[in-house]
Amino acid sequence: MSEQTQSDDVKIPAQAAAPAQxxxxxxxxxxxxxxxxxxxxxxxxxxxxxxxxxxxxxxxxxxxxxxxxxxxxxxxVPGPRKRLRDRRGLRAAARWTAAVVVFAVLGGATAYAVTQPERSEIPGLETPDDGRWTYPALKLPRLPAGAPRALDEKRNTGGRHHADLRTLLLPVPSGAKRDTSFPDRGGWLPTADFVGIYPEGDRRKDRALLEDNTLRHIAARAWTMPDGTRTEVYLLQFITSPYTTRVRNELIIPAGFAQAPQPQTDTTWSEGDADSAVPEGEMVNVYDEAAPRGATHLRAAYITAGDTLAVIHMEKPKTQSAVPFHQTVLLQAQLLG
Structure with missing residues (x-):
């Protein structure tokens, strides 16, 4: 937002010059x-x-x-005296000039003051606490010279991510405790560990599905928030995007997880603005554990982005809000775009 300072041009009446002779x-x-x-x-x-x-x-x-x-x-012959109207005009011009200067100073001071405090500290501009998490500033990694984006269909028909997949993992939000058992940037997650999120009877089948469809590696990161919400982010990379789509279709028809064998589609996702903010070329499938639930509440999502399939797995004791879950899914989708 740029600020413009306007000043009113005060027209001073011209004064008649006294004849010299x-x-x-x-x-x-x-x-x-x-x-x-x-x-x-x-x-x-x-x-x-x-x-x-x-x-x-x-x-x-x-x-x-x-x-x-x-x-x-x-x-x-006395010289002409300044008319009363001229003197009044000069006084009015002086008052207007002083007023313009005062308002300019006050406006600049107000603009400076507004930019300094946090948004929540300015009366009337408070952002309601809707449960969102505070993530670090997201920054896309630098691609090799001349390398196209994964979703550039004209220059990258295979949808390949040229950046290291581990650099595309969503960072840990403020206040969270990272799970050091996940490799993070230090390595790749074994396939057997990933399929542990699915029902026990499906794990062997799911592992074979991944390996038969050219799975290259899995990047993973996990953390737990102070309220007990545990989030696990998995990025599975395949040779090209058609394999990613094929695996996604097998996993969501029907969708099922160890915590929720038959989750329902999260209708609140499509009702909001989150779906419209997903980068063009990606597909998001969002699920919510139906009631009655057990000790925890599960929410999960699949993000199809070129050669990569992202899986967001979030559990919380009792009931969890959709807000931080949708926020996490959307931010991870943007990083992959």
Whole structure:
């Protein structure tokens, strides 16, 4: 989210400039009038005059010229004063400018404050605690140069994952205790250990099914949450995607596990948005143990992604919510995409 700061352009009314020669122009007619009076006197016959008459003429001339010389131009023609509207405009412009600066500072401070605390610490933005687990940031491993993605049907018709399958295992969520009996990244899980999740009477058949359909290896990881929920993630890799699909079909028709020989399809998966978030080209089959149940509640899923079949096996004492289970299935599907 980007933030834009808007500022209102305040238009200040233009002020009329005072004419520079106005004083001199107004003073002109005064001097001209005096000049005309002198001219008319000079144009008539000049009578003889003595010293007294000369003094009288001089005094008359002084009476005519003296006011123009003694009066200050600024007092005769005062310069234009700023109109009241102009002063009000300047004050309004100053107030608007100050308001824009204040709002910009407050907006920047608010944006900084919102980005600092956790989302749950901001009033009105709390995310309801719906039971989701906190997983580390997911990061896809780097593929060899020029290698296509597993679900690139044009460049990778066999759906092969070129990355090490163990790097595609979903990481352990926060607060969980990892089961060190599973190989994790240290190696591959024996096929006999994997088929232990199925009913005892089906294990030999299931093991033969895997080996006959070009099973290469099994990556696995398991952990237990503080509430007792145990999650096991298995990634089975075959030569090409057709073998993956064939094994999946054999395992889900009919679906059955040691804990739940006849689980039902999890309808809550298709009712939500999880199915639409699965990468294109993958298929997810989700199951839920039907009631009445035993001491634990089982949820399980198959994810078909190219040459790999992922199996999510999750058990919890009494009853478990679908939220962390669906979250786990979806994140593992995204890692395989």
């Amino acid at each position: 106005e004083t001199l122009t107004n003073a002109g007619p005064v001097e001209a009038a005096a000049g005309n009076a002198s001219g008319e006197t000079a144009a008539g016959p000049e009578p003889e005059s003595g010293p007294a008459d000369a003094a009288a003429v001089t005094d008359a001339a002084d009476d005519t010229v003296q006011p123009a010389e003694a009066t200050s131009p600024m007092s005769v």
